[in-house]
Amino acid sequence: MIDTAxxxxxxxxxxxxxxDKMRLRGRTLEAQFRRAGRRLPGRQxxxxxxxxxxxxxxxxxKLARVLDMRQVNAAFADLHAYLDPLDPKEARRTAILRLLGGIVLNLIALGVLIYALAQWVRTG
Structure with missing residues (x-):
């Protein structure tokens, strides 16, 4: 049996x-996991x-006595093993770089379309 405290x-x-690690708000653990959604892998x-x-x-x-604590301990260990190496600063930096990369890619595509349109108008 486990100590409830x-x-x-x-x-x-x-x-x-x-x-701290995933920047998830929520009053309860359930609310945080609901907000995490697909950001957590299936195992977690x-x-x-x-x-x-x-x-x-x-x-x-009475239900606490029949709880399989090995399974619960493994679940806690699995969640901490996933969360401990996460770096929120690195995740923020990666998100910003991905956003900037997408913007640059769209600008390049727009430039190519404008160039192709200019060539088409000049020849036609």
Whole structure:
């Protein structure tokens, strides 16, 4: 059987990690996971479902005793293994570079179209 206080501290650490690493707002862990959506890989979404299910079961003393703690511990470990190496500054930098790359690509395509139109008008 797990200590509920220990479980709540692990949930609080996971809540803080989601806030810091992925910049997810939400009052509860469930709201944060809902906001994360497809930003989390499938394996981590399954781990999140296990943690949320365990969180529901921990509120009931008899259900908490039958909870498979190996599975819950593995879910916590899997989520932290994914979140710990994330760098929010690098993610922001990558998003900005992708946006700028898309803008540059569109400007190049527009330039090519304008050039082709000018050539077509001159020859026709």
């Amino acid at each position: 220990e479980f709540q501290t692990r949930v609080a650490r996971l809540h803080a990690a989601l806030s 979404r399954r781990a999140a479902a296990i943690v949320l299910g365990a969180q529901d079961w921990m509120g009931h003393p």
